[in-house]
Amino acid sequence: MIYKFGGASVKDADSVKNLAEILRNRLRKNLIIVVSAMGKTTNGLESILAKKLQSEDFSENSANLKTYHEAICRDLFPPDHSVFAKLDNLFHQLENDLQKKLTPENYDEFYDQIVSFGEVISSRIVAEYLCSQELIVLWQDARAVIHTDSDFRFAKIDWTKTRKSCQSEWKPLLENFPILTQGFIGSDPKGKTTTLGREGSDFTAAILATSLDAGAVTIWKDVPGVLNADPKLFQNTKKFDELGYAEAAEMTYFGASVIHPKTIKPLANAGIPLYVKSFLDPEAAGTKIHEQASAHQVPTIVLKKDQVLVSFKVTDFTFIEEKHIHRVYEQLQTLKLRVNMLQLSAISISIVIDTQLFKLERLMANLREEFEIRYNDGLELLTILHPIVADIPVLLQGFEVLLEQASRNTFQVVRRKS
Ligand code: ASP
Ligand code: MG
Numbered sequence: 001m002i003y004k005f006g007g008a009s010v011k012d013a014d015s016v017k018n019l020a021e022i023l024r025n026r027l028r029k030n031l032i033i034v035v036s037a038m039g040k041t042t043n044g045l046e047s048i049l050a051k052k053l054q055s056e057d058f059s060e061n062s063a064n065l066k067t068y069h070e071a072i073c074r075d076l077f078p079p080d081h082s083v084f085a086k087l088d089n090l091f092h093q094l095e096n097d098l099q100k101k102l103t104p105e106n107y108d109e110f111y112d113q114i115v116s117f118g119e120v121i122s123s124r125i126v127a128e129y130l131c132s133q134e135l136i137v138l139w140q141d142a143r144a145v146i147h148t149d150s151d152f153r154f155a156k157i158d159w160t161k162t163r164k165s166c167q168s169e170w171k172p173l174l175e176n177f178p179i180l181t182q183g184f185i186g187s188d189p190k191g192k193t194t195t196l197g198r199e200g201s202d203f204t205a206a207i208l209a210t211s212l213d214a215g216a217v218t219i220w221k222d223v224p225g226v227l228n229a230d231p232k233l234f235q236n237t238k239k240f241d242e243l244g245y246a247e248a249a250e251m252t253y254f255g256a257s258v259i260h261p262k263t264i265k266p267l268a269n270a271g272i273p274l275y276v277k278s279f280l281d282p283e284a285a286g287t288k289i290h291e292q293a294s295a296h297q298v299p300t301i302v303l304k305k306d307q308v309l310v311s312f313k314v315t316d317f318t319f320i321e322e323k324h325i326h327r328v329y330e331q332l333q334t335l336k337l338r339v340n341m342l343q344l345s346a347i348s349i350s351i352v353i354d355t356q357l358f359k360l361e362r363l364m365a366n367l368r369e370e371f372e373i374r375y376n377d378g379l380e381l382l383t384i385l386h387p388i389v390a391d392i393p394v395l396l397q398g399f400e401v402l403l404e405q406a407s408r409n410t411f412q413v414v415r416r417k418s
Contacts (some may be wrong), residue, residue, distance in 0.1 A: 002217045004034040004183060004205035009220050009279045010122055011039035013075030019126065020133050022220065022282045027135050031178040032170075032208055034142075035126050036201040037118025038072065041065065045115045050357075052102050062098065066091045069121055076129045083128045090121050104358065108152035109192070112185075116193045119182035119201075127180045137180040138173055145170055146186035146207060148194045154336055155186055155194035157207055166211035174212070181208075202260035210270045217272060218286075219259065220279040225287030226251070226258050229301035241285065242293040248274075254383040254412075255304030255340070264289070297386045301395070304340060304381040306355040309402055309414055310363070312371035313348040320344055324371075331366045335359050340381055341412055343403055350403060352381055352414055376402060379416050387411040 003026075010016055023033070036042075044065050051058040069087060077083050094117045102110045119142075127139040145165040148155035173179060183201020186194045196203050202219055209217045226248065227237040243251075245268035252261040258276060267274050268291070277286030312328055314320060328349055332339060337359055341352040353359075355377060364373050379402065382395065386409060399415040406412070 001028075001030065002032045002034060002205045002209045002212075002214050004201055004217065004219045005036065005126075005279070006183075006199075006201060006219070006221065007036045007039050007041065008222045010035055010126060013072045015279075016072065016076060016126060016129055018279060019220075020130055020135055022279060023130065023135050024133075027137070027178055029176055029178060030174045030214075032174070032205075032212070032214075033126075033137065033178060033180045034183045034201055034205045034208065035119070035123050035180065036183050038069065038122045038125070041068075041118040041122070042115055042198070044068075045118055046111075048098065049102070049107075049111055049114060052098065053104070053107065058098070062091075062095065069125065073125060076125070077132065081128070081132070083125060086124055086128070087121065090117065090124065093117075107358075112152045112155075112193050112195045115195060116182075116185045119185050123180060123182045130180065136177060138177045140170065140173070140179045140181045142181045142183070142185055142204065143187035143191075143193060145211075146196075146204065148186040148188055148196070150188040150190070150192065150194065152188075152194055154197050155188065157186070157196075159207075159211075162207060163211040166208065171212060197260075197262070199257070199260050200262070202263040206263045206266045206272075206274075209272050210266045213270075214272060216275060217267060218275040218277055219263075220277055220282075221258065222278070222280060223258065223276075224278045224281065224284060225276045226256075226289070228298050230257070230303065233303055234301055238298060240287050240296070240298070242288045242290065244293040244295070245289060245291060247293070247295075248289045250385065251300060251302060254302040254385070255381065256300075256302045259289075299388050299391065300385040302383045302385070304354075304383070307340065307352050307379040307381045307414065308355050308360055308375055308377045309350060309352050309379055310360070310373065310375040311348050311350040312367060312373055315370070315372050319346050320349060325349060327370060328367065331363055334366075335362055337363065341403065341405065341414065343405060352379070352403070376416070379414050382413050382415055384411045385409060 005019055048058045048061045073083055097113055127137055130137050147158040147161040183204040184195055188194050205217050225239045227239050229237045231237045245264050249264040252259050273290040275286050275288055337353045339351045343350045400418040401413050401415050403414040
């Protein structure tokens with residue numbers, strides 16, 4: 001069994017105490033607990049990197065991050081506890097690594113070395129706290145078993161090697177103790193730290209589940225389960241008691257943030273059920289994602305923010321042909337940009353992509369000679385699965401629509417607050 005606790009479930013001392021209560025009756029051998037960085041730590045580390053890249057002073061940001069973790073520890077531990085020395089040590093290492101040279105060229109590699117501290121620190125604190133509550137867990141470094149390539153920030157899993165390490169190194173440990181480890185991080189063939197993409201801890205849980213033939217994965221969230229819309233953005237949401245793997249995967253594809261998009265596939269292939277449960281109401285059933293779930297037609301709303309609409313217009317008075325599409329896709333692939341929506345007209349290709357540092361500039365630079373390129377940023381991509389047509393106008397009230405696409409089962413618009 002794998003449990004995954006995300007940033008929100010360890011965001012403060014009370015949350016860590018709550019996590020311990022959830023584990024109190026559930027802790028057993030063969031259990032792996034995967035934790036993310038605490039609260040918004042990853043964003044905090046990203047801001048430090050952004051400042052460093054601009055040669056701005058980031059000392060206040062790193063001091064805040066340290067204060068934040070120390071405050072949590074002061075609430076969880078007596079003042080003479082050894083966790084404080086460990087924390088000092090980790091922040092010392094972080095400060096030291098932050099002194100190294102950062103350029104746009106080594107940004108991705110540098111990013112992984114820095115951002116991974118969030119998970120390492122969090123897992124240390126949580127493991128120490130559990131042990132202090134007589135909930136004995138073994139702290140293990142995920143980088144010892146999660147093997148990836150060297151595609152920093154978007155590292156791909158070496159499944160064979162990962163399975164081998166999990167089986168030889170962790171399986172024997174799990175026969176005696178539960179393991180507590182980090183999500184999101186791995187290591188490349190040289191032993192350098194890599195990360196699996198933002199919010200990748202869910203994926204870690206799935207990787208460990210398949211590599212250890214686990215019976216189930218549970219993701220503990222601040223929502224009652226998988227809902228048909230984000231309750232922070234929409235009213236009258238409905239929880240799914242169960243969902244098929246394909247339906248869940250489709251929702252994540254369009255941007256449902258409740259589960260990381262890469263999580264479903266390995267679990268579906270291995271037939272391992274995924275539970276999404278509330279850490280605020282641990283006894284409640286949540287959502288079970290598995291093969292046999294009955295189909296539903298419940299309208300499901302997914303909103304993806306920070307989108308850019310880019311249009312490529314042919315400049316030579318020809319029409320859009322396959323070669324033009326090919327050229328654009330080739331560049332997107334090189335830059336590892338995924339198209340969230342595509343629309344073709346006679347003379348232009350329009351794509352919607354996530355906003356990512358440097359990427360749009362590079363894309364435009366690489367294709368400037370062949371196309372006239374325009375873009376609009378700060379957009380939202382709204383996807384409705386199984387839409388009820390009459391309900392759509394309400395969702396667009398107060399928004400300007402830049403692009404729209406409908407098929408029988410899916411309705412998508414790119415919108416901007418008007
Ligand atoms: N801490 C990482 C992030 O915020 C990974 C995760 O939370 O899953 O992206
Ligand atoms: Mg997170």
